[in-house]
Amino acid sequence: MLELYHYGDSLCSMKTRFCLIEKGVVFESHFIDLLKWEHLTEDYKKLNPNSVVPTIVHDGTPIIESTIINQYIDEVFDGPSLTPKSPILRAKMRVWTKLQDDVIHPAIQKPTFNLLVKPMLEKKTEKELDDWLSTHPLEKSRKLFKGAARGPINEEALQDARNQFNFVFAKMEQALSENKWLCGSQFTLADIAFGPSIDRLGQCNWLELFDKFPNVTEWCDRISKRAAYSKMRPTEEQRFTSGSVN
Numbered sequence: 001m002l003e004l005y006h007y008g009d010s011l012c013s014m015k016t017r018f019c020l021i022e023k024g025v026v027f028e029s030h031f032i033d034l035l036k037w038e039h040l041t042e043d044y045k046k047l048n049p050n051s052v053v054p055t056i057v058h059d060g061t062p063i064i065e066s067t068i069i070n071q072y073i074d075e076v077f078d079g080p081s082l083t084p085k086s087p088i089l090r091a092k093m094r095v096w097t098k099l100q101d102d103v104i105h106p107a108i109q110k111p112t113f114n115l116l117v118k119p120m121l122e123k124k125t126e127k128e129l130d131d132w133l134s135t136h137p138l139e140k141s142r143k144l145f146k147g148a149a150r151g152p153i154n155e156e157a158l159q160d161a162r163n164q165f166n167f168v169f170a171k172m173e174q175a176l177s178e179n180k181w182l183c184g185s186q187f188t189l190a191d192i193a194f195g196p197s198i199d200r201l202g203q204c205n206w207l208e209l210f211d212k213f214p215n216v217t218e219w220c221d222r223i224s225k226r227a228a229y230s231k232m233r234p235t236e237e238q239r240f241t242s243g244s245v246n
Contacts, residue, residue, distance in 0.1 A: 002027040005047060006054040007034045008238025011108065012066035013054045014196035017232035019070040022192065027056075029183040035240055067097050070189050082189045089243035092101050096190035099168060104197055107164035110157040115147065120241055121149035133231045160208065169213045176215035180222070187226075195223045199233055201239070 004020065004027045006013035020027055032038045032053050036097045039051045047062045048055040056063045056073070074082045084090050121129060129149060172194075175182050180194050182190040198220050201207055210217045223229055 001059060003030060003057040004028070004054060005030045005032050005044070005057070007032050007039075007240075008234030009198055009240045010034065010053050012052070013198045014052045014232050014234070015066045015193060016056070016069050016073075016200065018192045018195055018228055019073050019082065019189065020080060021228035021231050022187075023073055023228075025073060025079065026079045031238075037136055042114050045227065067101055067189075067193065072190060074189060078222050082187070082192065084183055084186055084188060089186075089188075090185045093190045096182050097193045100173070100190075100193040100197075103164055103168055104194065107161040108197060108200055110154070110161040110207060112200060114153045115204045115206075116155065116160055116241055118149060121145075124149075147227075163208050165206075166212075169209065169216050172219070173213040173215045176219050181219070191219075191223060195229060196232075198223060205237075 002020075002025060004016065006029070008031065013032070032044060034053070038044060039048075044055075045051055047057065047063045050064060052064075054066055056069050058072075058076070063069050071083075084093060124132070129146065133145055136142045145232055154243065161193065172182065179185060181187050182194070201209060210220060
């Protein structure tokens with residue numbers, strides 16, 4: 001038995017759903033509503049002390065951190081291998097997944113908040129915003145959310161995010177000039193790690209970032225046509241921009 005605790009519009013949750021679906025692993029789904037702070041409850045913290053999604057529970061044992069989860073899934077379950085056999089290519093795959101964790105994930109949080117979350121929160125009246133934030137268990141976080149929700153768009157943060165994407169896309173462009181996928185001819189956990197970013201950049205209307213990188217653009221097209229990619233994406237009702245903070 002595999003259980004998945006996840007949120008529809010979470011990039012890390014998408015990453016693990018992508019892996020599970022590619023492997024053909026059957027799982028029991030438990031949605032954790034981040035906008036209702038369900039990841040901060042004591043019950044969820046017992047599974048994941050970091051209070052983030054996703055978490056998998058396999059035969060009663062919780063596994064956390066999406067990159068680690070995906071490696072575990074590929075090692076433990078039957079289905080197409082998502083890890084190269086060559087030790088050198090395995091090392092390259094791990095470098096790519098680390099780059100996604102260390103650079104792309106922090107970068108994409110900046111347009112996510114400024115271009116998606118802020119406009120959603122700006123529509124709230126002061127009372128609606130205060131009522132929502134009053135349910136957050138941490139006072140410091142409530143104050144940070146309130147200030148960010150009513151403050152201006154951080155253009156400096158957005159430019160920094162663009163710079164980080166250009167930095168990583170340049171590396172991807174080089175790798176994809178020689179191969180179909182990031183680690184050669186095999187579709188791997190490296191490609192899965194970066195795949196959900198396509199979805200989020202589309203939400204942010206930032207797809208023009210790909211314009212300077214034709215090989216990355218072709219890679220995006222190949223990723224987007226995979227059946228597992230379509231299945232791992234959230235429905236419109238599961239998008240955090242659907243107004244579910246009421």
